[in-house]
Amino acid sequence: MDAEILAVGTELLMGQIANTNAQYISQRLNDIGINVYYHSVVGDNPVRLKSALELALKRSDVVIMTGGLGPTQDDLTKETVSEIMGKKLVLHDESLKRIENYFKRLNRPLTKNNIKQAYLPEDCLVIKNDNGTAPGCIIEKENKIVVMLPGPPSEMRPMLDDTVIPYFKSKSQEKIVSKYLRIFGIGESLLEEKLMHLIEKQDNVTIATYAKEGEVTIRITNKSNDEAVALRELAHVEEEIAKVVGDALYSDEDKELYQIVGEMLINKGITIAFAESCTGGLISSVITDIPGISAVFDRAVVSYSNKSKVENLGVKQETLDKFGAVSRETAVEMAEGIRKVAGTDLGLSVTGIAGPGGGTEFKPVGLVYIALASKNGTACKELRLAGNRRKIRNYTVLNAFDMIRRWLMNESNN
Amino acid sequence: MDAEILAVGTELLMGQIANTNAQYISQRLNDIGINVYYHSVVGDNPVRLKSALELALKRSDVVIMTGGLGPTQDDLTKETVSEIMGKKLVLHDESLKRIENYFKRLNRPLTKNNIKQAYLPEDCLVIKNDNGTAPGCIIEKENKIVVMLPGPPSEMRPMLDDTVIPYFKSKSQEKIVSKYLRIFGIGESLLEEKLMHLIEKQDNVTIATYAKEGEVTIRITNKSNDEAVALRELAHVEEEIAKVVGDALYSDEDKELYQIVGEMLINKGITIAFAESCTGGLISSVITDIPGISAVFDRAVVSYSNKSKVENLGVKQETLDKFGAVSRETAVEMAEGIRKVAGTDLGLSVTGIAGPGGGTEFKPVGLVYIALASKNGTACKELRLAGNRRKIRNYTVLNAFDMIRRWLMNESNN
Numbered sequence: 001m002d003a004e005i006l007a008v009g010t011e012l013l014m015g016q017i018a019n020t021n022a023q024y025i026s027q028r029l030n031d032i033g034i035n036v037y038y039h040s041v042v043g044d045n046p047v048r049l050k051s052a053l054e055l056a057l058k059r060s061d062v063v064i065m066t067g068g069l070g071p072t073q074d075d076l077t078k079e080t081v082s083e084i085m086g087k088k089l090v091l092h093d094e095s096l097k098r099i100e101n102y103f104k105r106l107n108r109p110l111t112k113n114n115i116k117q118a119y120l121p122e123d124c125l126v127i128k129n130d131n132g133t134a135p136g137c138i139i140e141k142e143n144k145i146v147v148m149l150p151g152p153p154s155e156m157r158p159m160l161d162d163t164v165i166p167y168f169k170s171k172s173q174e175k176i177v178s179k180y181l182r183i184f185g186i187g188e189s190l191l192e193e194k195l196m197h198l199i200e201k202q203d204n205v206t207i208a209t210y211a212k213e214g215e216v217t218i219r220i221t222n223k224s225n226d227e228a229v230a231l232r233e234l235a236h237v238e239e240e241i242a243k244v245v246g247d248a249l250y251s252d253e254d255k256e257l258y259q260i261v262g263e264m265l266i267n268k269g270i271t272i273a274f275a276e277s278c279t280g281g282l283i284s285s286v287i288t289d290i291p292g293i294s295a296v297f298d299r300a301v302v303s304y305s306n307k308s309k310v311e312n313l314g315v316k317q318e319t320l321d322k323f324g325a326v327s328r329e330t331a332v333e334m335a336e337g338i339r340k341v342a343g344t345d346l347g348l349s350v351t352g353i354a355g356p357g358g359g360t361e362f363k364p365v366g367l368v369y370i371a372l373a374s375k376n377g378t379a380c381k382e383l384r385l386a387g388n389r390r391k392i393r394n395y396t397v398l399n400a401f402d403m404i405r406r407w408l409m410n411e412s413n414n
Numbered sequence: 415m416d417a418e419i420l421a422v423g424t425e426l427l428m429g430q431i432a433n434t435n436a437q438y439i440s441q442r443l444n445d446i447g448i449n450v451y452y453h454s455v456v457g458d459n460p461v462r463l464k465s466a467l468e469l470a471l472k473r474s475d476v477v478i479m480t481g482g483l484g485p486t487q488d489d490l491t492k493e494t495v496s497e498i499m500g501k502k503l504v505l506h507d508e509s510l511k512r513i514e515n516y517f518k519r520l521n522r523p524l525t526k527n528n529i530k531q532a533y534l535p536e537d538c539l540v541i542k543n544d545n546g547t548a549p550g551c552i553i554e555k556e557n558k559i560v561v562m563l564p565g566p567p568s569e570m571r572p573m574l575d576d577t578v579i580p581y582f583k584s585k586s587q588e589k590i591v592s593k594y595l596r597i598f599g600i601g602e603s604l605l606e607e608k609l610m611h612l613i614e615k616q617d618n619v620t621i622a623t624y625a626k627e628g629e630v631t632i633r634i635t636n637k638s639n640d641e642a643v644a645l646r647e648l649a650h651v652e653e654e655i656a657k658v659v660g661d662a663l664y665s666d667e668d669k670e671l672y673q674i675v676g677e678m679l680i681n682k683g684i685t686i687a688f689a690e691s692c693t694g695g696l697i698s699s700v701i702t703d704i705p706g707i708s709a710v711f712d713r714a715v716v717s718y719s720n721k722s723k724v725e726n727l728g729v730k731q732e733t734l735d736k737f738g739a740v741s742r743e744t745a746v747e748m749a750e751g752i753r754k755v756a757g758t759d760l761g762l763s764v765t766g767i768a769g770p771g772g773g774t775e776f777k778p779v780g781l782v783y784i785a786l787a788s789k790n791g792t793a794c795k796e797l798r799l800a801g802n803r804r805k806i807r808n809y810t811v812l813n814a815f816d817m818i819r820r821w822l823m824n825e826s827n828n
Contacts, residue, residue: 007453011624012436012437012440012453013440013450013451013452013453014440014441014444014450014622014624015436015437015438015439015440015441015442015444015450016437016441016624016626017437018432018433018434018436018437019432019433019436019437019453020432022426022429022432022433022455023426023429023430023431023432023433024429025429026426026427026428026429027428027429027430028429030428030429036427036428036429037427037456037457037459037462038427038454038455038456038462038466039421039426039427039433039453039454039455040452040453040454040455041436041452041453041454042451042452043451045451048451048452052452055469154802210425210430274716276695278702279699279702280695280698280699280701280702280703280714281690281694281695281696281697281698281699281702281714281716282695282699283695284694284695284699284716285693285694285695285696285698285699287694288692288693288694288695288696288716288718289694289803289804289807291769291770291771291803292771294718294719297718298718298719298721298722299715299716299717299718299719299721299722299726300694300695300714300715300716300718301713301714301715301716301726302688302695302698302702302713302714302715302716303713304702304707304708304711304712304713304714305708305712305713305756307712307713307757308712308713308756311755312713312715312726312755341725341726342722343721354705355705356705357705357706389703389705390703393703
């Protein structure tokens with residue numbers, strides 16, 4: 001089955017937002033073996049919308065549409081699809097009830113416009129929306145399938161994941177299973193080289209690598225008529241890859257590095273505190289994205305000034321004078337200092353030059369020290385990073401989390 | 415002139431990246447009065463690329479293409495465009511020299527594939543690429559214009575801004591000028607209501623509002639044969655809008671709120687420190703995105719635990735016991751505490767419940783206190799925010815920066 005993603009919305013053509021829905025839907029469809037050959041975007045214009053949809057139905061088996069399901073006169077997706085597919089719009093009682101309840105909860109009056117949202121093409125499969133008012137739907141006709149989903153990603157994503165993807169899975173005899181392996185610490189080219197023997201002999205299981213800033217994701221996919229067989233083969237390939245990449249593999253569930261670290265800390269009950277300089281609170285802000293992290297995260301000090309390094313972290317003035325704020329010695333004292341004042345199991349510190357100014361011949365922009373203090377002593381890592389300020393800061397954050405992850409792994413091995 | 419943006423790249427259809435190029439190009443074209451009616455994406459497939467380009471040339475005057483200019487066999491944009499436009503590919507000496515120099519600088523050998531990148535359609539206008547190897551080009555034929563740009567945004571953006579936009583501007587008699595006014599603290603509906611008299615009477619100058627999370631941007635655009643006239647009319651409308659929105663208008667240069675605050679602090683030489691709880695270091699990480707902020711930013715304490723609030727900020731244990739960590743009283747002591755320990759002009763604190771857990775009947779998720787301590791005393795603001803953890807944290811950050819901005823504005827008025 002070949003698919004096309006057709007987004008409707010003038011805000012996309014004005015450049016107010018990027019079409020991240022197309023990215024998300026493409027990933028999910030590719031995961032289950034549906035090829036995406038086209039993305040298209042048209043505005044809230046009935047003539048152009050109609051011709052774009054006609055074209056999509058001519059060249060693709062499946063058309064996934066996003067947007068244009070809102071309550072206003074501009075929102076024309078349902079009307080246009082119904083016209084082209086020869087369906088009437090009829091009131092869907094259950095959707096009307098959901099919309100009425102939605103407004104009741106918000107304590108806001110229901111308007112006529114919102115009732116329009118409960119009208120759906122006859123004989124369609126309704127997709128309920130738990131995060132907004134516009135229901136979605138799936139229409140089948142003459143070997144073509146049109147799916148309509150609302151534009152806001154927070155509404156669209158759960159509807160896709162919970163209803164649309166299972167719908168397509170159930171239509172196919174073939175079972176397609178995918179897994180994302182996340183790797184930190186090996187570049188994409190080197191990784192491909194290391195995996196070449198697996199990539200070359202791939203038969204059922206396909207292996208693809210994708211580089212993301214500072215990280216690589218490996219997607220492995222398998223199809224079979226028997227899901228258990230597909231999963232078994234996938235597990236075998238995952239094992240082979242794990243042998244090659246070793247502990248650079250940090251997740252086989254497509255999780256972010258910071259999530260893995262947060263979960264490890266919480267599960268092991270190991271407490272932590274941060275002392276950040278060049279990252280300016282990024283490490284702390286990222287880990288506090290995790291609900292419930294307060295069980296193990298005590299505090300962070302963003303010691304931008306030397307005065308703060310001395311006062312908050314107990315870094316010695318003579319260390320700063322002799323070695324400078326960006327030095328192995330200062331990083332170590334910062335890590336030990338935050339561990340001591342916070343009374344946590346771990347203390348992690350970062351000091352570096354994120355640029356664009358502040359670099360010298362001996363301490364260039366991109367020089368970063370990360371130190372991790374624990375009951376076993378203090379380890380310090382020197383990084384020499386390339387790129388602009390944003391890249392250097394982000395790459396430092398990844399390295400910091402990876403250092404914690406590796407400590408936690410070794411700890412549990414002891 | 416009506417335009418279409420056609421991106422070429424299988425990585426877009428696989429969902430590896432979002433088509434942010436289309437967003438960027440759409441903004442820039444709209445700024446100079448070129449309507450964008452379609453975005454399309456096709457993979458590195460010659461047949462589909464050809465038919466997508468033929469369609470684009472049929473329905474649009476201008477086709478801006480991104481991607482497919484790389485050195486590999488997959489990269490087919492130039493070949494396909496040349497075929498359809500009836501042009502030969504010829505070696506462009508200057509581009510070859512640029513590519514040779516690029517590899518010399520990197521100390522890497524030049525391959526045959528890279529020489530392919532110096533071949534361009536005859537009679538085209540070459541767009542030089544200062545950040546990569548693939549030159550771009552503009553081809554005109556029979557009232558149609560095709561622009562080819564490389565896919566990586568860091569290469570594409572400067573080529574668009576420095577060559578393509580001036581090229582289109584020079585083609586038009588009419589001068590189009592735009593300005594973005596950034597507003598914080600008035601919702602989009604209310605803002606439209608307040609501006610209705612201006613929106614309704616708009617003649618030359620068009621006014622459009624765009625909502626972004628927690629903020630609104632107003633774009634004002636004007637066209638005239640005389641740029642000075644266009645600018646004068648624009649300035650007049652800006653004044654009218656400013657009268658209506660007052661000091662909710664924080665930038666007329668499309669800058670972010672935190673940038674405005676950072677610049678104000680640096681220009682006035684006013685020092686600051688943060689005490690963050692529910693935002694977990696976000697405020698600090700955002701402001702340290704600004705190079706040179708160390709002149710005024712001293713430190714931040716992310717006091718996630720109550721212990722840290724007492725130890726680092728001098729919050730009284732009895733305040734925590736009596737009023738709780740999320741309270742006006744604690745926020746005030748945190749702000750005064752961080753101002754005192756850091757010895758800065760300003761101390762800003764945040765404490766709140768970001769959710770999803772931790773809410774109670776009297777202190778629900780979304781309850782946030784922001785306090786700002788200065789020589790004039792301490793102000794505290796209570797917020798009741800809706801949305802998920804991410805939204806609550808981001809909205810708190812915006813409110814915090816706005817509170818600082820308003821203090822700095824009043825200060826300079828005294």
